[in-house]
Amino acid sequence: MSEFLQYVLSGTTVGAVYALIALGFTLIYNASTVVNFAQGEFVMIGGMVTAFLFAAGTPLWLAAPTAIVVAAIVGILLNKLAIEPARGASVISLIVITIGASIFLRGLAGIVFDKQIHRFPAFTGEDPIAVFGATILPQGLWVLGGGAAVLVGLYLFLTRSIVGKAVMATANNRLAAKLVGINTNSMMTLSFGLSAAIGALAGVLATPITLVAYDVGVGMALKGFAAAMLGGMGSPVGAIVGGLLLGLIEAMTAGYLSSEYKDAVAFIVILIVLFVMPSGLFGPRSVERV
């Protein structure tokens, strides 16, 4: 029993990270129908910038927000320099552009930083906390709390604020959004910035547990993509549920089968979703009244 609980705790922690990445996919997908495969690089930037600033003597409370801002700027530049000029191109071309951007960012990180593995200390101590015979790291609680805070904040932003509603409106009907006076390009910029910031936050929160290097982005993007697919691309709730589920399935697979298969889980999930229910658990069932 305590073994099972242990898998649940570690699965949820990892799952919260996947959920944040999936949320980033969802935001950009909704604003632009682009699946942004550079999403994992934001996670890497969050972790790497924090690690290097910390190593240079910056306190964590300053290094982490700086890293998130840097990632947001990179996200906005990605949109301005690579996505916006290609507006009107097919979705496939846009996705290929994001893959190219991801390779570019990874290479750049390898030069600007280095190719070593880095970490910085957990925010509040490294001693595991015992929970009914299982343990969770204090940093795990930070990951879960950070994930929950982002979720609540994003929900309030999208449903209560007029700008958030404008983001939702742009996602729902781009033409109509323009015709009520919404600057849809700004909404794209906002979505890329926000989604990069959320990805970077995931990197900041997870690095003390999972470590970071210039090339962790690919894996993160694939896990986040699998989570978003499982939950249903475009659904914020789906992103959260998909992320947590994927984390749990991974932890169970690693625990009861073999940790060798852990990374295969994400790909098996993608395949099953595509075969059985392409719109995912909470994906839009496109019903429209004419």
Added chain:
Amino acid sequence: MLSVRNLRSRYGRIEALCGIDLDVEDGEIVTVIGANGAGKSTLLRCLSGVQPASAGTVEFAGQTITKMPAHRRVARGLAQTPEGRQIFTTLSVEDNLRLGAYVHDDDRYEKDRDAAFDMFPVLKEKRDQIAGSLSGGQQQMLAIARALMSRPKCLLLDEPSMGLAPILVTQVLEAVKSLRSVGVTLLLVEQNAFAALSIADRGYVMEVGQITMAGPAGELISDPRIRKAYLGL
């Protein structure tokens, strides 16, 4: 109010507007009638700035807006109720109206919303419902109400009667006609030529990207060519 000179627009190699000249004066209801594919919707899309013009000029309220981005035209008072309604199906009725007032960052929203509810009481009943669950006629009313929330000087209406039952056509067009009394100038595009001409002051007939006839609505409605081609009489 609105002055269009030699307006051209193309989809790839196909020219959809081949030099349109058109004027709408303050307080007028002007209609553009024509068959499906004549370019009427393209004309409105160009006027709203969601379709680029390849040549010509659009002047609105004394200012050239030919190159102005769409969202800034709305802020200047040129709104559109697009073809096929295009409401925000996943948002509530009230949120649709709130977004209609997106360009106005002030406290008149509630007053304007209540005015919209007075004009279309059914929207008040359904204010918290998801807009996609409304019937076609209700969606059309919501689309018109949403456009009015931006307090337009001039409203472009694209096929407000499309897909509606005859009784609703009358109801929607009565609502459209009543907009004149609140000081909104109207440019109405319709396939339903008879309905459009019966509420308009002047009309233009459009065929394959060109204006082929123009005149007071009363004259057009009794013109034998119009009666034969568009009214089926």
